Amino acid sequence: xxxxxxxxxxxxxxxxxxxxxxxxxxxxxxxxxxxxxxxxxxxxxxxxxxxxxxxxxxxxxxxxxxxxxxxxxxxxxxxxxxxxxxxxxxxxxxxxxxxxxxxxxxxxxxxxxxxxxxxxxxxxxxxxxxxxxxxxxxxxxxxxxxxxxxxxxxxxxxxxxxxxxxxxxxxxxxxxxxxxxxxxxxxxxxxxxxxxxxxxxxxxxxxxxxxxxxxxxxxxxxxxxxxxxxxxxxxxxxxxxxxxxxxxxxxxxxxxxxxxxxxxxxxxxxxxxxxxxxxxxxxxxxxxxxxxxxxxxxxxxxxxxxxxxxxxxxxxxxxxxxxxxxxxxxxxxxxxxxxxxxxxxxxxxxxxxxxxxxxxxxxxxxxxxxxxxxxxxxxxxxxxxxxxxxxxxxxxxxxxxxxxxxxxxxxxxxxxxxxxxxxxxxxxxxxxxxxxxxxxxxxxxxxxxxxxxxxxxxxxxxxxxxxxxxxxxxxxxxxxxxxxxxxxxxxxxxxxxxxxxxxxxxxxxxxxxxxxxxxxxxxxxxxxxxxxxxxxxxxxxxxxxxxxxxxxxxxxxxxxxxxxxxxxxxxxxxxxxxxxxxxxxxxxxxxxxxxxxxxxxxxx
Amino acid sequence: xxxxxxxxxxxxxxxxxxxxxxxxxxxxxxxxxxxxxxxxxxxxxxxxxxxxxxxxxxxxxxxxxxxxxxxxxxxxxxxxxxxxxxxxxxxxxxxxxxxxxxxxxxxxxxxxxxxxxxxxxxxxxxxxxxxxxxxxxxxxxxxxxxxxxxxxxxxxxxxxxxxxxxxxxxxxxxxxxxxxxxxxxxxxxxxxxxxxxxxxxxxxxxxxxxxxxxxxxxxxxxxxxxxxxxxxxxxxxxxxxxxxx
Numbered sequence: 075x076x077x078x079x080x081x082x083x084x085x086x087x088x089x090x091x092x093x094x095x096x097x098x099x100x101x102x103x104x105x106x107x108x109x110x111x112x113x114x115x116x117x118x119x120x121x122x123x124x125x126x127x128x129x130x131x132x133x134x135x136x137x138x139x140x141x142x143x144x145x146x147x148x149x150x151x152x153x154x155x156x157x158x159x160x161x162x163x164x165x166x167x168x169x170x171x172x173x174x175x176x177x178x179x180x181x182x183x184x185x186x187x188x189x190x191x192x193x194x195x196x197x198x199x200x201x202x203x204x205x206x207x208x209x210x211x212x213x214x215x216x217x218x219x220x221x222x223x224x225x226x227x228x229x230x231x232x233x234x235x236x237x238x239x240x241x242x243x244x245x246x247x248x249x250x251x252x253x254x255x256x257x258x259x260x261x262x263x264x265x266x267x268x269x270x271x272x273x274x275x276x277x278x279x280x281x282x283x284x285x286x287x288x289x290x291x292x293x294x295x296x297x298x299x300x301x302x303x304x305x306x307x308x309x310x311x312x313x314x315x316x317x318x319x320x321x322x323x324x325x326x327x328x329x330x331x332x333x334x335x336x337x338x339x340x341x342x343x344x345x346x347x348x349x350x351x352x353x354x355x356x357x358x359x360x361x362x363x364x365x366x367x368x369x370x371x372x373x374x375x376x377x378x379x380x381x382x383x384x385x386x387x388x389x390x391x392x393x394x395x396x397x398x399x400x401x402x403x404x405x406x407x408x409x410x411x412x413x414x415x416x417x418x419x420x421x422x423x424x425x426x427x428x429x430x431x432x433x434x435x436x437x438x439x440x441x442x443x444x445x446x447x448x449x450x451x452x453x454x455x456x457x458x459x460x461x462x463x464x465x466x467x468x469x470x471x472x473x474x475x476x477x478x479x480x481x482x483x484x485x486x487x488x489x490x491x492x493x494x495x496x497x498x499x500x501x502x503x504x505x506x507x508x509x510x511x512x513x514x515x516x517x518x519x520x521x522x523x524x525x526x527x528x529x530x531x532x533x534x535x536x537x538x539x540x541x542x543x544x545x546x547x548x549x550x551x552x553x554x555x556x557x558x559x560x561x562x563x564x565x566x567x568x569x570x571x572x573x574x575x576x577x578x579x580x581x582x583x584x585x586x587x588x589x590x591x592x593x594x595x596x597x598x599x600x601x602x603x604x605x606x607x608x609x610x611x612x613x614x615x616x617x618x619x620x621x622x623x624x625x626x627x628x629x630x631x632x633x634x635x636x637x638x639x640x641x642x643x644x645x646x647x648x649x650x651x652x653x654x655x656x657x658x659x660x661x662x663x664x665x666x667x668x669x670x671x672x673x674x675x676x677x678x
Numbered sequence: 679x680x681x682x683x684x685x686x687x688x689x690x691x692x693x694x695x696x697x698x699x700x701x702x703x704x705x706x707x708x709x710x711x712x713x714x715x716x717x718x719x720x721x722x723x724x725x726x727x728x729x730x731x732x733x734x735x736x737x738x739x740x741x742x743x744x745x746x747x748x749x750x751x752x753x754x755x756x757x758x759x760x761x762x763x764x765x766x767x768x769x770x771x772x773x774x775x776x777x778x779x780x781x782x783x784x785x786x787x788x789x790x791x792x793x794x795x796x797x798x799x800x801x802x803x804x805x806x807x808x809x810x811x812x813x814x815x816x817x818x819x820x821x822x823x824x825x826x827x828x829x830x831x832x833x834x835x836x837x838x839x840x841x842x843x844x845x846x847x848x849x850x851x852x853x854x855x856x857x858x859x860x861x862x863x864x865x866x867x868x869x870x871x872x873x874x875x876x877x878x879x880x881x882x883x884x885x886x887x888x889x890x891x892x893x894x895x896x897x898x899x900x901x902x903x904x905x906x907x908x909x910x911x912x913x914x915x916x917x918x919x920x921x922x923x
Contacts, residue, residue, distance in 0.1 A: 188808030317707020598723030
């Protein structure tokens with residue numbers, strides 16, 4: 075029987091991106107002993123990739139901004155399916171969370187009077203994103219990491235969690251393995267915070283790295299927690315499309331915030347062609363006004379390139395399908411054109427968008443200060459996730475919390491750019507605080523040894539099947555291909571039914587996956603281990619998307635292309651039924667309190 | 679561009695290893711990491727490689743390619759001579775775990791030994807500070823570091839003389855510089871730099887600066903100013919004379 079190395083903490087945090095680290099810092103500050111499990115090395119999580127900025131109504135650049143505007147923007151962006159309590163707390167607490175980072179050493183770009191500078195972003199009424207050039211995520215994760223290592227937290231690097239452990243319905247800890255040596259580990263904990271990020275690897279074209287296989291979503295589901303809004307997958311409108319090997323890598327929305335425009339192969343700014351009613355009053359109807367907005371004119375309305383991501387992604391898709399795309403199947407994103415408007419535009423672009431300059435120069439041999447980029451939609455972010463209490467971030471399983479991308483609620487049907495970095499600060503902090511509190515009030519639960527052994531046995535099965543078994547890389551590839559084609563930006567019932575059949579076949583193949591070699595740093599084994607989670611989240615996405623017979627936010631159904639008022643009052647919940655079958659059900663939204671309703675009305 | 683190429687990849691573990699040749703198709707725009715992934719998916723599923731973002735932002739896929747420390751994800755095949763095998767090895771300055779993966783945990787331990795950020799009290803009633811962009815920019819250069827540890831890999835004090843117990847290496851001199859030059863910081867790390875971190879071991883060969891994928895001017899902008907601070911404090915002849923008197 076395989077040996078387990080044992081650890082015990084008050085609070086175990088699974089995931090070490092922004093949400094995980096923020097939760098760990100807060101739990102430690104509240105007196106808890108804290109263990110952090112991270113799938114990669116510390117500081118490499120996906121937060122590092124975030125570019126544009128962190129949204130917070132600091133009102134440093136435009137004093138008309140405040141939490142009420144931010145709240146209304148977030149709800150509008152999410153098509154009112156958001157958990158309003160989370161949207162409220164988020165808008166109120168984000169400024170303080172950003173200032174806290176500064177107190178821990180973060181160095182944001184500055185305004186002329188020395189305060190934190192803020193930039194424009196899609197769906198935000200005023201310049202709201204605190205940023206560091208286009209590498210805001212790196213600044214944030216490094217700040218949290220460097221602050222966190224002095225708080226006494228114990229970090230388990232390069233470990234993957236296999237299962238959450240329960241004791242009569244309450245969380246008891248988790249078990250997993252470490253990649254470096256292939257050892258099995260068990261972490262006993264009074265409370266567990268999931269901060270595992272997203273699911274991007276379920277799709278072929280994605281901005282996400284190998285880690286984002288829906289681990290937290292799947293762990294929570296298997297532990298009996300409810301998942302919510304799983305049909306809402308954000309396709310970021312601008313990913314690289316060429317060369318093929320870098321397809322999907324993110325091109326920050328900041329390019330458009332700084333004045334970049336989208337054009338089709340005919341040179342037309344197609345974003346002016348379709349502006350949704352919800353945004354008509356806030357959007358410029360001519361190029362001149364749009365340009366003035368990006369340059370800080372408070373009386374100008376934003377250019378249509380800065381509409382919400384779901385809409386921009388669909389417009390790009392439409393242009394490409396209509397044969398007005400670029401040679402490599404995207405559209406043009408042009409920032410070089412600003413040379414017509416400002417002197418020394420090359421230096422300006424390099425200063426404002428250094429990583430983008432670097433990325434295109436190095437990976438595509440293209441100088442963005444001189445030529446337009448080719449871009450297209452890429453799977454970027456999961457709005458859906460573990461259903462949590464808005465205040466405490468606790469799931470429906472006692473002692474199990476979730477924060478950041480893995481949690482659902484804040485973003486509703488579509489996330490605004492910049493709201494994820496503030497999400498992970500606000501709700502990482504809350505999850506850490508309430509997890510520590512839960513740990514204080516509850517004794518350690520018991521680990522079920524039989525459950526541990528079963529986890530280990532199933533983890534070792536691919537070695538027993540050996541290299542004669544199915545190639546796990548091939549299964550993963552086929553899964554990504556199917557999800558991309560059948561459950562992607564444009565969905566229909568027949569295609570999604572087909573995807574569910576394919577998922578069934580893939581599951582059978584995954585059960586036959588085999589690998590050579592031994593447990594020590596074996597990428598083939600890790601890929602095989604991630605398949606279960608990927609298959610599970612893919613199924614939840616397809617089933618929820620099938621049930622929602624309307625188009626709203628990130629979900630676009632070709633067979634139901636319009637919004638449906640009735641569906642606008644419901645979320646979709648996915649959970650495991652008593653018999654093990656997947657239950658997918660409609661659940662009415664919680665009623666909005668009158669004072670928040672008034673805020674939304676006022677900002678319309 | 680060639681339609682296929684040979685990749686000579688080091689495979690082994692702490693007990694030893696050898697190079698193994700893999701021939702695989704190559705396409706336009708591919709980077710070394712793509713080729714390694716293709717080999718892994720089609721020929722050697724258990725080939726160990728560490729990577730994450732594949733966009734030069736996380737600093738996970740550091741290796742030595744044809745003898746040069748580089749990020750695999752940012753090294754384009756079109757910049758290599760594919761007539762010859764492309765040689766891919768793990769970083770030399772760190773112990774091998776398996777194949778291309780090394781044990782870089784020492785770096786994370788070193789960071790903890792550097793005194794943490796200690797800001798002055800807030801400047802304004804809102805609890806925040808006021809800083810000018812020009813003052814911030816000097817430190818922002820250092821904060822671009824993605825912790826790929828290529829500078830540590832190439833530093834002869836670590837790579838050839840194995841002074842890991844005494845010397846913190848260029849990455850952590852940059853880290854210390856970012857803290858020392860932070861407009862808000864009030865901590866003093868100069869004595870530590872001399873006595874504990876042995877900044878004197880660095881003889882400014884600039885190898886670290888030359889391999890930095892973020893083009894941080896490590897030697898000139900970070901290390902030399904720190905050395906000057908140490909010299910000012912400990913080796914100023916006038917001050918020494920004054921101390922004797």
